[in-house]
Amino acid sequence: xxxxxxxxxxxxxxxxxxxxxxxxxxxxxxxxxxxxxxxxxxxxxxxxxxxxxxxxxxxxxxxxxxxxxxxxxxxxx
Amino acid sequence: xxxxxxxxxxxxxxxxxxxxxxxxxxxxxxxxxxxxxxxxxxxxxxxxxxxxxxxxxxxxxxxxxxxxxxxxxxxxxxxxxxxxxxxxxxxxxxxxxxxxxxxxxxxxxxxxxxxxxxxxxxxxxxxxxxxxxxxxxxxxxxxxxxxxxxxxxxxxxxxxxxxxxxxxxxxxxxxxxxxxxxxxxxxxxxxxxxxxxxxxxxxxxxxxxxxxxxxxxxxxxxxxxxxxxxxxxxxxxxxxxxxxxxxxxxxxxxxxxxxxxxxxxxxxxxxxxxxxxxxxxxxxxxxxxxxxxxxxxxxxxxxxxxxxxxxxxxxxxxxxxxxxxxxxxxxxxxxxxxxxxxxxxxxxxxxxxxxxxxxxxx
Numbered sequence: 001x002x003x004x005x006x007x008x009x010x011x012x013x014x015x016x017x018x019x020x021x022x023x024x025x026x027x028x029x030x031x032x033x034x035x036x037x038x039x040x041x042x043x044x045x046x047x048x049x050x051x052x053x054x055x056x057x058x059x060x061x062x063x064x065x066x067x068x069x070x071x072x073x074x075x076x077x
Numbered sequence: 078x079x080x081x082x083x084x085x086x087x088x089x090x091x092x093x094x095x096x097x098x099x100x101x102x103x104x105x106x107x108x109x110x111x112x113x114x115x116x117x118x119x120x121x122x123x124x125x126x127x128x129x130x131x132x133x134x135x136x137x138x139x140x141x142x143x144x145x146x147x148x149x150x151x152x153x154x155x156x157x158x159x160x161x162x163x164x165x166x167x168x169x170x171x172x173x174x175x176x177x178x179x180x181x182x183x184x185x186x187x188x189x190x191x192x193x194x195x196x197x198x199x200x201x202x203x204x205x206x207x208x209x210x211x212x213x214x215x216x217x218x219x220x221x222x223x224x225x226x227x228x229x230x231x232x233x234x235x236x237x238x239x240x241x242x243x244x245x246x247x248x249x250x251x252x253x254x255x256x257x258x259x260x261x262x263x264x265x266x267x268x269x270x271x272x273x274x275x276x277x278x279x280x281x282x283x284x285x286x287x288x289x290x291x292x293x294x295x296x297x298x299x300x301x302x303x304x305x306x307x308x309x310x311x312x313x314x315x316x317x318x319x320x321x322x323x324x325x326x327x328x329x330x331x332x333x334x335x336x337x338x339x340x341x342x343x344x345x346x347x348x349x350x351x352x353x354x355x356x357x358x359x360x361x362x363x364x365x366x367x368x369x370x371x372x373x374x375x376x377x378x379x380x381x382x383x384x385x386x387x388x389x390x391x392x393x394x395x396x397x398x399x400x401x402x403x404x405x406x407x408x409x410x411x412x413x414x415x416x417x418x419x420x421x422x423x424x425x426x427x428x429x430x431x432x433x434x435x436x437x438x439x
Contacts, residue, residue, distance in 0.1 A: 008212065008407070039212050039410055043289045048217025049178040049210050063178060063205060 001031035001075065006042045007051040013037075016051035016065045023071035031075070102304040110307070121160055128152035147337030154329050158248040162241065162325065163318050169203070169240040170313030174306040176203045178214060185223045185231070190274045193227035198266035201234025211404060212411055216286055225282075226274015233424055234266035237399035241321060242370035249332070249378045257435070258391060265395065265427035272423050281416035321371035328375025335379040345384035355389045356432035360425050363396025373397050387439050392432030400424055 005020055007013025017035055024031050036042060045054060049063035053071070060066070060074050131152050132138055138145040181204045185197055206214070211232060218228040238259060247255040279287075301309075348355050377390050405417055412420070 010210075039216065040285060040289065042213050043216045043220075046217075048182070048213040049205070050213055063210075 001029055002034070002056055003031050004034045004036050004054040005051060006036045006045060006047055006054060008037050008039065008042075010050070012065055013051040016053060019065060019068055020053060020071060023068050023075060026068070027072055027075050029075050103302070103307070106304055106307045117160060117164060121157070124153055124157050124160075127156075143337040145337075147333045150336050151329060151333040154249065154333070155326055158245060158325055158329065159318070159322060161244050161248045162321070163314055165240050165244045166317045167310040167314050170310035171306045172203055173205045173313070174301055174309045176200065176205075178204055178206070178210075178217070181231070182218055182221050182223065185218065185227055186221045188223070188227060190224055190226055190271060193224060194230040194267045194270045194274070197223075197227045197230035197270065198234040198238075198263045201231045201266060202238050202240075202263075204231075204235060206235040212407055215408070215411055216289060219282070219286065220289055224274055225278060226270045226272075228270075229273045229420065230266050230270025233269055233399055234263060236404075237266065237395060238262040239370060239398075241317070242374065242394075242398060245325070245370060245374035249329075249374060250381065254387070257387075258394075261391065261431045261435075262395065262399075265399075265424065265431060269424045269427045273420065276419065278416050278419065281413040281419075283411050283413060286411050324371040325375070328371065328373075332375040332379045332382075336382060339379075339383055341382075342384040348380060348385035348389045350386040350388075350436050352389075355386070356392050356429060356436065359389050359393035359432065360396045360428050363393045364400045364421060364425060365402045366397045370398055386436045388432040388435030388437075391435055392428050395428045395431065396425065399428070 003020055003024070005013065005017045007016065013035075017033065020033055024033065042048075042050065042052070045052065045059055047059060047062050051065060052062040053060050053066055055074055061070070128149050132145055132148045133140055136148065138148060181200045184200065185193060188196060215228060215232065218231070219225065243255050243259060246258050346352065348359070373394055377394050380390050380393075381387065400421055405421065408417055408420075
């Protein structure tokens with residue numbers, strides 16, 4: 001599984017990355033986490049409010065830090 | 078008829094069951110909220126008495142002394158502002174779930190200038206926004222066909238006119254100053270955006286921006302129930318109040334000290350009406366400074382109390398909140414330097430205008 005956290009590096013983006021890593025650890029799923037901070041790349045997902053989380057190419061959440069339970073449900077599904 | 082009847086009734090049952098689960102949660106939330114709101118209202122009404130009791134009876138400080146003045150001010154204003162902030166942040170947090178940036182973009186796309194500038198400035202108040210989102214948001218708006226000037230109106234209004242600034246102004250300086258700030262902040266955002274739109278600045282946007290294709294249909298659908306919205310309100314209280322309370326307390330403590338000890342009229346010669354150069358000086362000093370509303374309003378209050386003119390102080394506050402060096406540096410990624418200078422210049426001039434206007438009126 002490939003998870004991308006989109007965000008230029010503000011406090012919320014770091015928080016989002018942290019929650020994603022925690023959720024992966026908790027679920028035990030094998031996944032890679034990549035932080036994307038390049039604006040061109042972020043915009044290419046159609047995302048324009050950050051942070052955003054992309055799982056396997058699909059944009060799951062934009063503009064807020066997802067909760068761990070939300071993340072777990074996406075990872076397991 | 079029979080099978081149809083059955084079908085509809087089953088469908089209805091399924092719907093009822095689904096919403097019942099959501100409703101149970103909602104009812105639970107409302108049962109918690111109602112007593113909290115009543116308690117809030119009761120406590121709020123008792124604050125003045127509480128602060129006098131604490132200062133003069135429990136701490137036993139003489140009435141009318143400098144220390145007594147300062148402490149009474151501090152014990153009254155700190156809980157008052159924090160309570161107001163909590164309530165308003167919660168309410169705004171709920172309102173914001175109706176205005177996602179995606180939705181705002183849809184509303185603004187294809188709007189013409191002028192009407193678009195007005196709407197963008199208004200939407201800037203309620204759309205969730207953090208300055209680190211400025212660049213993706215700029216790209217998203219411009220590529221969706223929102224005119225440049227309209228986009229700028231939004232980018233000016235969103236940070237400048239926000240609920241924290243308004244609550245603090247209301248709590249510390251009264252509703253008139255808060256309303257003035259709201260009105261003039263919107264005015265600056267509309268006017269500056271409109272002017273920027275007229276200047277035909279499209280060539281000064283970095284070339285790669287206009288080549289990007291964004292596909293909003295790829296985004297997840299935005300489905301929210303009322304319990305989600307209440308959760309969002311509670312989250313923003315935790316997030317925002319949790320972050321700014323310390324600035325509020327420090328700011329009020331400094332304000333309280335000034336309140337009790339610095340002589341009246343101390344700021345008159347530097348920031349009073351008589352000093353014509355004080356408005357441009359306040360804007361120039363304020364632009365590169367970066368502080369959030371929570372840190373700046375108590376300072377503003379202290380300045381006003383000691384003889385600074387309202388227009389000068391409003392101009393200073395707007396310049397600090399609306400324009401900042403970090404934001405300019407971020408915007409440099411999408412805007413050429415010339416456009417950034419024009420942007421700062423036009424907004425600065427608008428703020429200057431507001432400053433002189435208020436010094437002339439009051």
